[in-house]
Amino acid sequence: MSKLTLKTEGDTHVVLTRRFAAPPEAVYRAHTDPKLIQKWLLGPDGWTMPVCIIEAKPGGKFRYEWVNAKGDGFYITGEFVELQPYSRIVHIERMHLPDPTPDNHVETRFDADGTGTLMTIRMTLPDAKTRATMLATGMERGMEASYVRLEGML
Amino acid sequence: METNLDAAFTALADPTRRAILARLAKGEATVNQLAAPFDMTQPAISQHLKVLEDAGLIISRVDGTKRPRSLAKAGIEAMDQWLAILRKALETNYDRLDHVLATMERQEKGKTR
Numbered sequence: 121m122s123k124l125t126l127k128t129e130g131d132t133h134v135v136l137t138r139r140f141a142a143p144p145e146a147v148y149r150a151h152t153d154p155k156l157i158q159k160w161l162l163g164p165d166g167w168t169m170p171v172c173i174i175e176a177k178p179g180g181k182f183r184y185e186w187v188n189a190k191g192d193g194f195y196i197t198g199e200f201v202e203l204q205p206y207s208r209i210v211h212i213e214r215m216h217l218p219d220p221t222p223d224n225h226v227e228t229r230f231d232a233d234g235t236g237t238l239m240t241i242r243m244t245l246p247d248a249k250t251r252a253t254m255l256a257t258g259m260e261r262g263m264e265a266s267y268v269r270l271e272g273m274l
Numbered sequence: 275m276e277t278n279l280d281a282a283f284t285a286l287a288d289p290t291r292r293a294i295l296a297r298l299a300k301g302e303a304t305v306n307q308l309a310a311p312f313d314m315t316q317p318a319i320s321q322h323l324k325v326l327e328d329a330g331l332i333i334s335r336v337d338g339t340k341r342p343r344s345l346a347k348a349g350i351e352a353m354d355q356w357l358a359i360l361r362k363a364l365e366t367n368y369d370r371l372d373h374v375l376a377t378m379e380r381q382e383k384g385k386t387r
Contacts, residue, residue: 126361142375160370252296253289
């Protein structure tokens with residue numbers, strides 16, 4: 121049983137949900153504390169996040185940088201719009217590949233769910249084309265990860 | 275129409291064609307309707323549509339002088355797979371986060387004891 125759901129909504133939204141065994145306070149901290157983020161927000165195997173700068177306050181900026189062993193890298197920059205500990209984060213982000221992608225407006229909710237947390241991420245892209253491109257970029261990275269894992273098994 | 279896998283992958287390699295598929299996922303559309311959000315000429319869009327049609331991802335029907343396009347079964351499956359692959363990549367992150375959260379909980383308990 122998969123704990124994650126991912127679907128498109130309307131022309132410009134992507135909605136992701138995921139349940140966690142830990143309470144909202146812990147999940148919120150794991151999304152705002154750089155030392156914790158660097159442990160899990162890594163994408164495919166083989167990538168690390170050497171730079172994780174977060175100014176966790178409304179109007180504060182953040183920057184995440186990823187690299188792999190081959191020396192490929194990219195980064196994300198963004199600004200926080202709203203932070204409600206430990207229930208809600210609103211931020212705007214863009215990927216630099218190295219040209220910046222259009223802004224992705226993201227609302228993340230952490231709702232108590234029994235003793236755990238239901239996290240809901242709602243992304244709003246400027247238009248349908250940007251959304252399709254973003255999903256496709258993620259797809260390519262995901263496919264790359266599958267190939268790397270497959271190589272490891274052969 | 276048969277699906278040629280190589281042609282399907284080639285067709286999906288282009289962001290405009292992926293966006294056209296995403297638009298058709300919402301329902302049938304004419305060339306004019308498809309061209310509108312892309313800031314492209316109709317011939318350019320028609321060329322993309324031909325690639326998608328040859329790959330078996332979309333189909334067209336005749337309606338007077340128009341030929342509205344819609345997703346073929348293979349196109350619908352491609353869209354589903356697309357989300358499934360992305361879902362898998364995200365799951366890797368969140369499985370890692372599960373471990374981080376479990377470690378945090380153990381550390382909290384350690385402090386109170």
